[in-house]
Structure formats: structure tokens, C-alpha cells
Amino acid sequence: MIGPSKSIIHYVSPGGIVIPLSGHGVIGEPGFWIGNGPDGLGHIDVDSLFDSGALDEGEDYVGGVVDHAELDIPIHILGESNADFQRRKEFLKALIPRDRQGWLCAFTESTGWRMLATRRGSFKPAFGSDPALARGATYDTVFIADKPHSRTKDDEDEWQNKTGAGSGVLYLYPGPEAPGWPKFVFTGPGRLRLMYEGMDVTIPVTLAAGREIFIDTDERVQTIRERASMSADRGRNLWGLMKAQHFPNPIPRGVVSRIRFQVTGASTHTKLWATVPQRHEGLL
Template structure:
């Protein structure tokens, strides 16, 4: 993410930026571009430093206390109070109307925060409500306060992913990738395989053999079973589902705070152009 923070040291205010679904930005707080679009972050930011967790318990006869059987994470709700200020009454109204188009209920954007310690982190979220907080006519002061509430289906934040790439440059037909999960959560990596040939991946005790690819064809594998994707895109741009052509599956994620060495073997039809790119998303609890 290339956004100017204006900082070279540790003693610096956090930078908060909203990235709309279409890529437009609001520089809400911190940094040299703060308020550039006529919108600022007010006091009262909440929900960005934690996740709401719930625990299920089981209790045996005569047991003292209870045993935790499962901990689940609910969706996140983020309170992001804003202030819109214009140079004139009509200008303020125009800015507000523009801001309303940048928060959608049907498409998600990203609330992003930078600190000199954590770097950039972001939460994918969408609009729940945006209410004007009117104590008097906003046209008298050329500004208006907005009480914005965002919802995040996955309440965890993300930071720059870990990446590793292998190429069959020497024609050895085998090698490995090294991926880190991040310190707090397990990670299900995403892989992009470039043809030609059929590639086998081994990770955390299980193996998957991907379908054979043609020259110039690429295949995307999302290993998370909750969001499993396996599609190939040929050189002519045509795409197809490749799950029916797979042998095996990756049964386990990379454990939290662990490095996984993912084995690669070209089973058939490989060339020096055969390559595998792996990427693990790193999740955190909170933006800061």
C-alpha cells in the first residue's frame, strides 16, 4: 500500500485511511494528507482494537467449573465518527454526497491504519449505518458530523502477507516454498501455479496433486476449505473449475506462529517455465 505517512520515527500519530470498494480514498487522520478530501475522523473511534469472542462450555457430573469446548468469533462492528467540512454550505453538501457513495452495503472496502510499530493493517468491512449528528443546522457552520458504523464479516485485521516463489529453472522438478503464518492465527495459503505440467504440493502432513496445465496456463488454489477455490486460466483467457481433476487435498493449515516448508514436485510435463507462488495471509486481532 503506497500512502504517504510523513513519518521516519516511532513518535508519530497513527494514520487512518478509508479505501472505498472502487479504490477511492479518504485520508481521515494523521499524515500530510489528513483531511485532504474535506473529511476528518472525530473522537470516538471504537471496535478497531479487538475481536468479539464467545465461548461454549461443557460440564461433567460433579465437575468443578466448566471445560471450554469451542471459542468462536462473531462479526465485528466498528464505530468510525466522521466530520465533513466545506468551504461553503453547498461545498459541504457536495462533499457529504460524495462520501456517501464511498461506503456501500453491497460491496466491501477497507479501513486501514498505520502506526510506526505495526506498519499498515486493514479490515475489510461494509456500511451498516451512516447517521448525521445534527445539533443545529449544518449549513450554519458549513460542516456536519456523521456517526458511521461499519460491519466486518471477518473481524480480524490483515497485514502484508508472507510470500515465497519456486521456479523449475534448473529442471530439477522438485523444491519447496517457505511460508510463515503470522504470530496470532493459523493460515491457509493461496497458491498460483504456472504451467506447463502437473504439480504436487505437500503441506503439514497432507498432499494435493493439481491437474496438468498447458503452456501459458495458470491455476489458482485457495486452500481454505471454507473458501476453497481451484480455477485455471488458459493463455486465451478462458477459465474453468478444476476441482474434479484433483487428487488429494491439503487437510491442515500452517499453525499459528509457525514456518511451513511446503514441498513441490513436478509429476509430469514440466519445463523451466513451471513455477509456484505461495502466499499466506497474516491476520491480527485489531488494527493497532
């Protein structure tokens, strides 16, 4: 049971092991605890870009660059004995590898759960006494986030051609702080046309029943693949058939996007599912 007015922070290892770090139990009992002065839980750093001209006064703002983030979190590790403390320390360190990502997860009553993929940067002890005798110590732990925006549950919407109209509208909201690139899964039969945010894109394949198309509009990895419905394989790449068509525009932050679509040759089995990530500046 999550208590009122508490920030809950968990770390989830790449293998799925959950380590409570804040908002649980009684401070002073053996375990793991976030210490005083954690840095990076509530913000991200943005480097501003400016353009200047010769003999001009000042500079013109161009935009911002978001690099990787480093969260500096002191973690108290306390055991029932020195041997137990050493075991707990090695256990926690092994759960935060450098070559794979785990998740820092935070909950408050007002924001719900937010998650951030992280890896270990450093794990530096601050010994207050001889570590061979101590039952615990504080470790200044640096978590590195390759992509520093935290995530909440993705927004999603779905349509099925129950009326036989072959057209409809979906609504997606990327949240108030960052734009979002939607993903779609179109289940045949039919040929899909998407219209939103100033774009009008027709997928250049007519699907048979039992086939689906996966569409990722992210400008860095735009993908269109055909495969059998509910299949886990990668399927056939359709990007070469798109010619000059692509998805240049994300859904703007703070906007509920109205995604219109038409399906030629649809049946009552035709479906369209859509989702967009909701990203935030900070876990708390």
C-alpha cells in the first residue's frame, strides 16, 4: 500500500529485480535508502543554442540540445553485520551494470509513476570508519540516463471497423513537456491513409486479412514493416515503397492530436491501434 504524501522511488534491475530506495519501511533498518541531497531527480539540463552575426547586438535563440543526464544519488547501505553489509553492497552494485540499462521509477500521488532508463556511472563509497568494521556506508551513486526525459504510461487509442465505415479519428496526447512521435499498428484487410499534423500519407500496400503493418514515425528510426498479425518476427520492410512519403512532424507538446484516417477495402476485422510516448523533465 502506497502511503499518502510520500515519494516512492524504486530501482528495477535489467533482470527485473526491484530494490525499494525511498518511501518504504523504517529508516535505520537493514537495507537500502536514498540519503540527503540527491541531484537530478527533478530536472534535465538543456544546452541552449544561439546564432550570432557580425556587428549584430546579442544572439538569436535557435533551440536546445539535451545530452545524456547524470543523476547523483547517495545510497545508504546498512547490514546486520559487516559481512551482511558487504554482501548487500556487492548485490546492489551487480544490479546496476554499465553495459545494460535498468530503471529508476518514482511515484507521487500527483504525478503517478514515472520511469527513467539508467546505467551505472560510478559507485563511490564515503566511509566514516574502517570499512572492515562498519555495518554500513553511504555510496555516492551516479546513474547515467542515455535519454534523460522520464516516461509515464504511453497514451494510446484504438479503432475497429465495426460499422463498416472504413474511416475514423484517433486522439493522442504526448503530454505537456515534450513532443511525441506516434506508432501505429494497422491490421488488414485494407489500405491505410493517415492524415494529421499537416501530413497526408498513404501506405503503399493493400493488406490481406491476417496481416498487419507496424509504423514507427520517429524521425530517427522511421519504420514501416509488414508481418503476420500478432507475429513477433520483423517482417518485410516497406520503406523502399514509400518513395517521397514520410512523417516529418511529431505531435506537438501540450496538444491532443486528432488523427484522421481512411481505409480502402476494409472489412469488420480491420483495426488501427496508435500510441505515443509521454515524456517529462524529471522523475519527481
